Amino acid sequence: MKMSSGVEWALHSCVTLSQSHEPVPAARLAELHGTPPAYTAKHLQALSRAGIVRSTMGQVGGYTLTRPASEISALEVVQAIDGDEPAYRCAEIRQRGPLGIPAERCSRPCAIARAMAAAQDAWSHALARTSIADLAADIDADSDGTAMLDVRNWLTATRN
Amino acid sequence: MKMSSGVEWALHSCVTLSQSHEPVPAARLAELHGTPPAYTAKHLQALSRAGIVRSTMGQVGGYTLTRPASEISALEVVQAIDGDEPAYRCAEIRQRGPLGIPAERCSRPCAIARAMAAAQDAWSHALARTSIADLAADIDADSDGTAMLDVRNWLTATRN
DNA sequence: TGAACTCGGATAGAAAATATCCGAGACAAG
DNA sequence: CTTGTCTCGGATATTTTCTATCCGAGTTCA
Ligand code: SF4
Ligand code: SF4
Numbered sequence: 231m232k233m234s235s236g237v238e239w240a241l242h243s244c245v246t247l248s249q250s251h252e253p254v255p256a257a258r259l260a261e262l263h264g265t266p267p268a269y270t271a272k273h274l275q276a277l278s279r280a281g282i283v284r285s286t287m288g289q290v291g292g293y294t295l296t297r298p299a300s301e302i303s304a305l306e307v308v309q310a311i312d313g314d315e316p317a318y319r320c321a322e323i324r325q326r327g328p329l330g331i332p333a334e335r336c337s338r339p340c341a342i343a344r345a346m347a348a349a350q351d352a353w354s355h356a357l358a359r360t361s362i363a364d365l366a367a368d369i370d371a372d373s374d375g376t377a378m379l380d381v382r383n384w385l386t387a388t389r390n
Numbered sequence: 391m392k393m394s395s396g397v398e399w400a401l402h403s404c405v406t407l408s409q410s411h412e413p414v415p416a417a418r419l420a421e422l423h424g425t426p427p428a429y430t431a432k433h434l435q436a437l438s439r440a441g442i443v444r445s446t447m448g449q450v451g452g453y454t455l456t457r458p459a460s461e462i463s464a465l466e467v468v469q470a471i472d473g474d475e476p477a478y479r480c481a482e483i484r485q486r487g488p489l490g491i492p493a494e495r496c497s498r499p500c501a502i503a504r505a506m507a508a509a510q511d512a513w514s515h516a517l518a519r520t521s522i523a524d525l526a527a528d529i530d531a532d533s534d535g536t537a538m539l540d541v542r543n544w545l546t547a548t549r550n
Numbered sequence: 551t552g553a554a555c556t557c558g559g560a561t562a563g564a565a566a567a568t569a570t571c572c573g574a575g576a577c578a579a580g
Numbered sequence: 581c582t583t584g585t586c587t588c589g590g591a592t593a594t595t596t597t598c599t600a601t602c603c604g605a606g607t608t609c610a
Contacts, residue, residue, distance in 0.1 A: 231391070231392070232391070232475070232479075234598075235479075235598090238502070239483070242483060245502075257556095263486065264483060264487035265483065268601050268602070269599065269601075272599095272600085274557090275557075275558060275559080278557085278558090285557060285558090286556080286608090287557060288606085288607040288609070289553095289554065289555050289609055290608075291556045291557075291608075292557090304505060308391075313391070313392075315392070317391055318393050318398075319392070323398065323399070323402065323423050323424060324402075326424030327423050328544060329540055341531075342401050342464075345464060345516075349513045352512040352515070353509045353512055356505075356512040357505070357506075357509045360505045364501075365501050368501030368504075369502070373491070373495075384489055394567070395567095395568085415587065415588090416587085426569060428571070431589090434588090435588075435589065438588085446587080447576045447586085448577030448585095449578055449579090449586045450577070451576075451577075451588075452587075452588095453588095552610090554608095554610095555606105555609095556608085557606080557607095558604090559603100559605100560604095562599105563598105565597085566595105567596070568594080568595065569592105569594075569595085570592080570594090571591090571592070571593090572590100572591090572592095573588105573589090574588090574590100575586105575587085575588080575589095576586090576588095577587090578584095579582105580581100580582085580583075
């Protein structure tokens with residue numbers, strides 16, 4: 231029950247992309263975050279497949295958000311990287327063993343599976359309520375309103 | 391972000407143990423659930439280390455619950471098997487890269503880490519509210535009140 | 551036309567989870 | 581008291597997943 235470490239980089243990348251209306255290459259994001267360039271690129275591809283970011287090829291290409299940051303939830307980013315399958319996957323062991331229940335009576339999930347699904351839903355809803363814009367605003371507030379400005383300045387300063 | 395499959399076997403084992411006041415060997419539980427005997431035993435050891443079950447050695451030994459089933463939460467079982475460390479572990483990448491923040495200003499967790507911790511808390515509280523006794527009652531209700539009776543009969547019938 | 555820069559999926563390596571085995575210890579029977 | 585059998589417990593292989601990397605296909609600009 232551990233989350234891929236790439237989720238952290240993907241969330242940071244989305245926050246950074248929300249500060250730029252121009253495409254930002256994957257190598258630039260990796261340099262800013264101090265992460266392995268090739269592996270960071272792989273995670274951005276996952277975001278592209280999920281429709282969260284759009285890629286632009288060519289010399290001045292890179293990644294941009296497809297929607298306003300306020301309309302992208304943290305849950306979408308997590309599911310794009312870590313997969314959308316639930317953490318608890320029932321193997322239906324109630325149908326096995328000497329007291330196995332016939333499959334016809336297993337139409338609805340068992341009580342254990344229901345409890346796990348309820349917990350997963352609580353987790354999902356908590357993340358769905360938080361948008362990338364909310365995260366950016368909170369990070370900005372933590373740093374006395376200078377963090378996002380620094381990011382914007384760094385992005386324009388290193389632009390060729 | 392996937393949970394160990396052993397969690398499922400452990401929860402089933404606890405529900406089964408709640409129906410017997412006498413020790414039940416690991417091999418018996420594995421046979422009842424149709425799971426690999428050796429691997430099932432390993433998970434029961436984890437429950438023993440967490441203080442959820444108590445092991446009795448010798449010929450009529452086995453595992454018993456240390457507390458009433460109504461005082462054992464599903465969260466405890468999950469944490470005993472899958473570990474109690476949170477799914478999201480911040481690598482503090484905000485301190486890396488050209489815009490790295492000095493460690494002295496990173497006393498409290500960042501906004502992203504806070505959002506993830508809040509989601510984890512929601513998940514934990516949902517599981518903490520459900521006890522093993524609740525699960526046993528719900529499984530019993532799903533089977534028209536015969537499931538737990540069948541388990542008790544099978545346990546006494548196969549007792550040497 | 552050409553060159554340089556981008557993404558994208560296919561390819562090695564490391565870590566973790568899965569599954570198993572045999573020895574130490576304890577109880578009951580003889 | 582001795583013996584034998586049954587139990588748990590941790591140490592050991594195997595498989596799968598995650599981590600990290602590389603080079604080719606495609607696009608844009610000069
Ligand atoms: S969690 Fe429920 S449905 Fe899944 S194997 Fe256990 S009893 Fe069956
Ligand atoms: S989640 Fe917050 S604390 Fe953790 S690396 Fe990202 S910015 Fe830093």
